[in-house]
Amino acid sequence: MPLTNITALQVLDLSNNQLSGVVPDNGSFSLFTPISFNNNLDLCGPVTGHPCPGSPPFSPPPPFVPPSPISAPEGNSATGAIAGGVAAGAALLFAAPAIVFAWWRRRKPQEFFFDVPAEEDPEVHLGQLKRFSLRELQVATDTFSNKNILGRGGFGKVYKGRLTDGSLVAVKRLKEERTPGGELQFQTEVEMISMAVHRNLLRLRGFCMTPTERLLVYPYMANGSVASCLRERPAHQQPLDWPTRKRIALGSARGLSYLHDHCDPKIIHRDVKAANILLDEEFEAVVGDFGLAKLMDYKDTHVTTAVRGTIGHIAPEYLSTGKSSEKTDVFGYGIMLLELITGQRAFDLARLANDDDVMLLDWVKGLLKEKKLEMLVDPDLHSNYIDAEVEQLIQVALLCSQGSPMDRPKMSEVVRMLEGDGLAERWDEWQKVEVLRQEVELAPHPNSDWIVDSTENLHAVELSGPR
Incomplete structure (x- = not known):
């Protein structure tokens, strides 16, 4: 179902997501302001405040004309005040959850994943061996959580992980210090390990390499x-x-x-x-x-x-x-x-x-x-x-x-x-x-x-x- 058709949608925050395209200005989207789309430089449309290429510039909004006061019988003034207070209270009651949700989302700390390119990153051709990104393995192991540790050894810790396809893996996080220029040697040895295929040998499924990390991915036993x-x-x-x-x-x-x-x-x-x-x-x-x-x-x-x-x-x-x-x-x-x-x-x-x-x-x-x-x-x-x-x-x-x-x-x-x-x-x-x-x-x-x-x-x- 398109978001524009969700009539009950009251809060939407798509800022800082590097989105692109035209934002519709009909349906529920007409209720939102450019704040909901901040820091998405490739979004355009009236709701975002950025015109799309080739479209005419937005016309300025009409000037605000305050309504003329309407006289009312003195007897109705008290009733009007009560009705206004009830309406304001009801509006505040409905708006409060949205305000609290928006504040909580802004306040909640988020986990940030990023990949660091290797110091030497030649093109890798290792047959069926996959080169995983650091983010993939962080997500699979819940950021290398201690609860996922399967064991510790002389080469480092081993974590249980689940890839996006649902398969279980064992991720070995090697603990040795890195030295400049060791990436090519690491790739060579990884390729050698991957070529050892026998029913009584643990198959290497993939690896990850950055200047600060060396990780090997195996099937989970x-x-x-x-x-x-x-x-x-x-x-x-x-x-x-x-x-x-x-x-x-x-x-x-x-x-x-x-x-x-x-x-x-x-x-x-x-x-x-x-x-x-x-x-x-x-x-x-x-x-x-x-x-x-x-x-x-x-x-x-x-x-x-x-x-x-x-x-x-x-x-x-x-x-x-x-x-x-x-x-x-x-x-x-x-x-x-x-x-x-x-x-x-x-x-x-x-x-x-x-x-x-x-x-x-x-x-x-x-x-x-x-x-x-x-x-x-x-x-x-x-x-x-x-x-x-x-x-x-x-x-x-x-x-x-x-x-x-x-x-x-x-x-x-x-x-x-x-x-x-x-x-x-x-x-x-x-x-x-x-x-x-x-x-x-x-x-x-x-x-x-x-x-x-x-x-x-x-x-x-x-x-x-x-x-």
């Missing part, structure tokens, strides 16, 4: 992460059962194998952990946050500027040298498997209360050495698992978390072992090597004190072979 399902699930949610945990182990291994062997250049994750393995609607594993470590190191394109990772998941050689490789991801994956089996954190000071090791890897080795396999398994499983499958998954985890990166398998080999190919041979070989290594460690060393560190020198553990 309704089932959260493996970590949240293991340790932060609500009371009404069922724990992950054993078949689901096995699928998660295989799916995440396939995703990492794709990053290492099928991306050019290969992508090193550098922070593989249960919190970065997300779960889709069918509880299939989706590896998230891949590529972000290098993305955040764009200040120097050749050298890693920081050791990125989470304590308990960081491979010893990466921690000591700062050099990462696909084998550092393999180590983190092995620790993630132990999280999946035990339900515990990779690093937990609470274990000190029971005189246990704070590092999950050391804690697991200690229990295996004491042949207490049943104490390793997550109590939430309630013995609903197959012992032989648990042992095999522990074997894969220990092979992946060996101290020497050269001794760890590749992720493609891990996938084959989880599929039942080659685990028995690899485990037997590992045990033989560990027996020899243990003999060397136990031999006397007169010239030096030998300190055995479980993260550097692994001891053979007694597990039955794969079945």
